[in-house]
Amino acid sequence: GENVEQHPSTLSVQEGDSAVIKCTYSDSASNYFPWYKQELGKGPQLIIDIRSNVGEKKDQRIAVTLNKTAKHFSLHITETQPEDSAVYFCAASNFGNEKLTFGTGTRLTIIP
């Protein structure tokens, strides 16, 4: 089955700096890669997703890049703000299968 590895497990950045979280996946059939943000006491919130026919997607301060050959994808957050502090999860799934396989999460702390 699919295996998703996520790094780093914790990340601290100064407010205003950029943060990068990286994930690798094992199943070449995977073609959908969402990123979720989870705040304390809440369920995961979808922040951006990318499909395998696209190499990069951007939404304001958030961007995701995908390298299908290397089987890795990354989340980039620019101009970080205190409200970006949370746990971020990457995930992967393949067409026709609703099952998401998640990475182990990255605890992002923005230092004011």
Added chain:
Amino acid sequence: KAGVTQTPRYLIKTRGQQVTLSCSPISGHRSVSWYQQTPGQGLQFLFEYFSETQRNKGNFPGRFSGRQFSNSRSEMNVSTLELGDSALYLCASSYITGVKTQYFGPGTRLLVL
């Protein structure tokens, strides 16, 4: 549009009991998936329902079961609870199966004593 709702939000049970958790998807969403979140194992897929049929199942014992009703609401049941079943149980809905853009509810936190 209201998000995914889950009830109850918190639950305390003892070993050997059974529990039923409920999930109401976003209006118009017909696919419901369930996940278990624990500090040790992270987020793990339990099962997915679409049109009242289980379409996919994760690697959990048969004590974990679910169902979906004609209005797309879903329930999951855990029988003969074990201490290791203590977790946050998350429900996610999507418009139709295969689209994969899943939206999560706040979860039900289950504590087994």
